[in-house]
Amino acid sequence: MLVLLPPSEGKAASGRGAPLKTGSLSLPGLTAAREAVLGELVELCAGDEEKAREVLGLSEGLRGEVAKNLELLTAGTRPAGEIYTGVLYDALDLASLDAAAKRRAARSLLVFSGLWGAVRVTDRIPSYRCSMGVKLPGLGALGAHWRVPMAEVLPEAAGNGLVLDLRSAAYAAAWKPKGEVASRTATVRVLHAPTRKVVSHFNKATKGRIVRSLLASGTAPEGPAELVEALRELGYEVEAEAPAKAGRPWSLDVLVDEVH
16 A cells, blocks of 8 residues: 655754765655755755745745755754654654554655655655745746656556555645556545535544554555445545546545544
8 A cells, every 4th residue: 555645834843863865765766856856945045035935935934944945955854754744744643653553654655745756754854845836946846847757656656556645736736646556546535524525624634544544453455445445444434436437546535523
């Protein structure tokens, strides 16, 4: 099983580990594309601060994020699973999983990123600020920048098993499973049951809990149909239908009343 996650806007501080080594990150086929974004981002932040804030979409209160990006090549690192914070990652709570579940997380979780393309939760990275919606002056829109290298690397990473796609729209645009991979991909919406509407907090927290439930239980569904059954056995209310045409992903709706 491969689980595709969005990053979080909020991030923990860089660690005290050795500085970034792009060649040591998972999915080495993305190295050149990563280094291109990294170089452009550092150059941007070394120049006019106001321009950098505008390009990165940062408010006055987030001015310090420009300086953070400027130090990406020298800052300490920590595992990506510790860098990403926020509602989804709080609910996932990787640190409290037992050893077996942590090993499953290391194998199966892939976090998408405007800067790194995609990393595993064990990859050591510094804290940064660069969303997939950014258009860097020398590269253009990052979503488009990542499509070609992702199309070459991700099908192999997906292997022959289930792909559980929990990404938001901006990050999903960087790689869309096609053909046979798409047929064993499941996307998930979390709906507030009384209103049948997507609510951001319910959406993020429940997705984190779903991933945690799967990792903690050791459940390994082979495909979307098996995922539906596994989630129901884990106590989730799930509605799903197989796609009308071959080569398209399944769409699952998980219904929740409230999240504590």
